[in-house]
Amino acid sequence: MKNVAAKLTPIEYEQNFAEIHPALTPNAAVAEANRCLYCFDSPCMKACPTHIDISTFIKKIATGNVKGSAKTILSSNWVALTCAKACPVDVLCEGACVYNERGEEPIQIGRLQRFAMDRYFEQGMPPLFTPAPKSGKSVGVIGAGPAGLACSAELALMGYDVTIYEAREQPGGLDTWGIAPYKMKQQDSINEVKLVQSFGVKIKTGIQVGKNISLGELEKAHDAVFIGVGLPKPTRLNIPGEDLDGVADALDFIDDVTTRKWKKVDVGKRVAVIGAGNTAIDAATEAKRLGAEQVLMIYRRSEKEMPAYEFEFELAKNDGIVFHFQTAPKRIMGKRHVEGIECIRMKLGKPDKDGRRKPEPIPHSNFKIAVDMVIKSVGQNTDDTFLGKILGLRLQDGNVVVNAESYQTTNPKFFAGGDCINGGKEVVNAAYDGKRAAHGIDKYLTNK
């Protein structure tokens, strides 16, 4: 990159990337827990994709039984600390809290869940669950992200021998390297990996199925296989200049920030982020917090259609990010390095098959913006070669087709869950899929 923003001091890095929502003190947690009405038929519980028994875990905090609270939470969700910090609680549990109807602040469910889980990990993960006697059967899990971890924990407690194969050097998936550090620390995800390992789950990192271990070896070693490989392939913009020096993929950029590679991670003085989803917002705010003087976001639809949550949008605006709505990139300019971006104004036409109004270019409305860096965040895709050709699974729109109840794929021995079946949802959805798939695998292996 040609024009690189000046590096921050170590103190500035820590200040800029400190967690946005500080932990509740014990007194504040008990006071907040005592506000809960312990609703019969809790709407908050229904709104949580993993259906955590929220009123019960809150009541346990109120009565000082924090370990019991952690047990209630973990019984439904094996990556509950990540979810407490990274879930869009405004649109899930807290959005459904009855206090909203009264025009009052909802119970801070996310921060209470974090309180219980932080204490649990600080206390060194006291044993809360006893694994069933060994079944003598083995399950291989591809991918150590939230779906794979949840599936593995559940299966290990049912008595299965579980081995996870993870292509990266560090387990945890996006929880470890894809969530902005001001939302959660990488160590939080590593702690959740350790919890799953404490049930006897083996994790082999740096292992790519089809490369370091063949499909035949995998099938021979295990009675069933769970696939939780996420969406590893970034969508290309397919415009000129996409491969210039200074063009980065949002998740790679976030990975460097999450893993605190401060020396390695460079940011331009003027940065354009393409896309307006939650990942794009993370990349934009991180670029600003790394020292970029100006960060703009380019999105082809209007503010109304942007996929980012409202609170993410507010965060970006507070960080001084400038939004260019109804604007599409035409080409990235520069000889070797990014020097600018040419865009075109868009108008919204008729709704497409998803009901969203289709953006159409306005003729002769091209304009140029001088930038030194472009971060692409227009979506991720499954590795269809691996899933479709190597594993031989049926895909629809690039996603693995599974039975909605059992999570079994078109190969009866293979099950799948998380982003690779839904095209990209929240961590909490992946955690739920993994757990349910474990029960699908158990039924398959016990002929229930």
Ligand code: SF4
């Ligand atoms: Fe408590 Fe709100 Fe859930 Fe009712 S809806 S149980 S008040 S958190």
